[in-house]
Amino acid sequence: MPTEHLFATGAQAAADIATRIATLLAEGIATRGVASIAVSGGRSPRPVLEALSAVDLDWSKVVVTLVDERWVAPDSADSNERLVRETLLQGAAAKARFVPMKNDAADAYAGQAAVEADFATLPWPLDIILLGMGDDGHTASLFPEGKELAEGLASKALTIAATPPVAPHQRMSLTAHAIVQSHHIFLQISGAGKKAVYDRALAGGAVEELPIRLALLQEAVPVEVWIADA
Ligand SMILES: O=C1O[C@H](COP(=O)(O)O)[C@@H](O)[C@H](O)[C@H]1O
Numbered sequence: 001m002p003t004e005h006l007f008a009t010g011a012q013a014a015a016d017i018a019t020r021i022a023t024l025l026a027e028g029i030a031t032r033g034v035a036s037i038a039v040s041g042g043r044s045p046r047p048v049l050e051a052l053s054a055v056d057l058d059w060s061k062v063v064v065t066l067v068d069e070r071w072v073a074p075d076s077a078d079s080n081e082r083l084v085r086e087t088l089l090q091g092a093a094a095k096a097r098f099v100p101m102k103n104d105a106a107d108a109y110a111g112q113a114a115v116e117a118d119f120a121t122l123p124w125p126l127d128i129i130l131l132g133m134g135d136d137g138h139t140a141s142l143f144p145e146g147k148e149l150a151e152g153l154a155s156k157a158l159t160i161a162a163t164p165p166v167a168p169h170q171r172m173s174l175t176a177h178a179i180v181q182s183h184h185i186f187l188q189i190s191g192a193g194k195k196a197v198y199d200r201a202l203a204g205g206a207v208e209e210l211p212i213r214l215a216l217l218q219e220a221v222p223v224e225v226w227i228a229d230a
Pocket residue numbers: 040041042043044045067068069131132133134135139140141167
């Protein structure tokens with residue numbers, strides 16, 4: 001069962017997540033000489049990344065990457081890389097090694113082999129994987145009814161190219177195999193709608209129905225969930 005942290009607001013939850021991440025990154029540097037984190041995109045992680053950026057760490061020993069990416073230019077408003085560069089990789093934190101999930105290939109399928117090669121250079125298992133969850137129960141870019149979902153759940157690769165059934169842009173995503181190759185999985189949930197989906201996922205059932213179950217229903221990696229009322 002995940003460890004749950006309950007907060008009234010997303011801002012309070014974000015501050016607490018950033019503190020917890022900073023502690024683990026410092027421990028990673030102290031014990032292994034390098035610390036690593038993969039962060040999600042979308043709206044939820046922004047305040048976490050902003051708070052984390054202000055933390056006093058030896059950022060030159062931190063590797064930062066993404067859980068998923070939209071196959072758009074890095075200056076696009078939809079780019080998760082842009083989000084990370086504008087929030088986390090500022091000030092002293094700009095010294096972190098950032099590994100993008102998007103390259104110059106014409107589409108995500110053509111670019112996947114090079115992304116996979118880059119991701120093979122990361123220090124697995126990563127210290128932290130910060131997941132988000134969509135209202136449909138997707139996590140990373142593993143979408144219910146996505147045509148690549150079965151492969152994303154079964155593949156031994158680290159990354160997979162995917163086309164969301166509804167949402168825009170081709171994606172690059174960590175596979176389930178990569179997500180559970182981490183020391184810690186963190187999940188952000190905010191609002192009653194997502195809380196209801198989270199509760200349903202936790203109650204059990206097919207991972208294909210609610211892909212967030214790939215994290216919640218496994219026992220190999222400890223999972224912490226920050227739940228904010230709003
Ligand atoms: O498409 C995506 O959505 C999920 C959830 O995003 P949010 O805006 O509701 O927080 C996110 O975790 C994922 O990384 C992103 O690409």
